[in-house]
Amino acid sequence: MKPALFPYLITALSSAEFTPPATLAESLHSRLAVHRQTVRHALLETLRASYPAIERAVGSEYFRAVAAEFIACSPPRTPVLQEYGSEFPEFLQKFPPLQAWPWLADLAQLDWTRQIVTHAADATALTPQTLAALPEAGLLQARLRLHPALRWLISPYPIDQLWLRQDEEHHGPELQWQPVSLQVWRPDAQVMQRRLQPGEAQLRQGLRAGARLIDALQSARQAAPEFDPDTALAALFTERLIVGVDTFTQRNKQ
Template identity: 40%
Template sequence: MQSHLETQAAFRAALNNAELPPGITAVGDLDRRFSVYRNTVAHSLSEALGQRFPSVARIVGDAFFKAVAQIFVTAHPPRSPVLHTYGDAFPAFLASFPPAATLPYLPDVARIELLRGEAYHAADADPMPADTCAAQISADPDNAVLSLHPSLRVFVSDSYPAVSIWAMNQPGGAAVPPPPDAEAALIFRRGDNAAVLKIDPDAARIVAALIGGAPLGAACQDVAPDIAASAFSTLLQHGLIIGLSQAKESGTHD
């Protein structure tokens, strides 16, 4: 007799193949009833992908998106019961999906939408008052360690103007030719929305280093001063700094 966990595993596996899971019973045509359930699950997962990656769906069109979603759902069954987290592997899947090769920026657009979902569902926190933050940093800016808002995410494309392409495919987005250069953005929750704020790629890398715990001086050391100032000003302006501490200088002892 199968254990409960073995039964669950067999049931999950049967959702992606034509076989019935062992041990299940039902009134009526069991094959037909389970097939209806299997199709309902697949449809629900495809719909969840469409809700999480609406710009991707708009770029490729409904028919293409439904087809790629069906393939993805079969290859990537959910690992969590939380439906809004489904699709974490979708950007990487698109990057290796041959029919999408003519749209090489598509995985980056999907990454933006993935990060927007993460930002929207992240924890909340109160911003640090700007005057307090500025005063504390001025005492020792190089060793200042910033605590940033839990919803803050950093997007950097290596090759494509993905932020502009994403913006063009929003409701009411202007259909203008995107710039030729690769783009970056800060993504964070603002009210009941997840904002996408295009910034200089070097400024985005500063913020990524700060999120990783680097002191301000180390995060900015290889970047032009005006870009470093712009990165800090952007964080302050949008209430993304929630705390500040000082890193211990190298070589000091308690």
């Protein structure tokens, strides 16, 4: 095949429908179909691996159909397939046939967040003993570095309960339709997720933005009056979310 045909083939092999040119011999068409099948199979399997909760929610047959539409709209730009599909949540949100299920896009975002956390960098977390050893005043003025394999997200829908449902027949926990704030993290090999208490997301947001602990705690308290700083701080260490404490004595002196 000559390079002049490459752009044509890229489109022909990833589009949802493919009408071969009338001039194309039948035997050639069916041989091109082998490549087309390889491409579609690989991309479908990639999306299935990255969006397991969406496949459980809509069923595999529907998933296959919606994935084909997505693949045609957003073909991959990278050969690293585990990074393919980040736009799928947004696609689901806008996909007209799914407008009656607005929570699907948020559920997909949870799947994608888990995918990111799965492959994020490793780091060694500080132990609760490290926390105990730090003088309190110094700690409050310090900047705590969060684990690279930590993400959080909020949703108006109970996406954690939806994530646990096993199939489109809704087997699984009884849903309570309320907003959730979720943390997804991987302290070791296994990806974990849990609901955050009011203020905990703001605390993480502050820390990731580089705020001093005291300021991050304060903004958490402002966001949620019931925020308990001691419990929240202890959780950061017991959940192995802190990988460094930068005290700024040196910088203050300068």
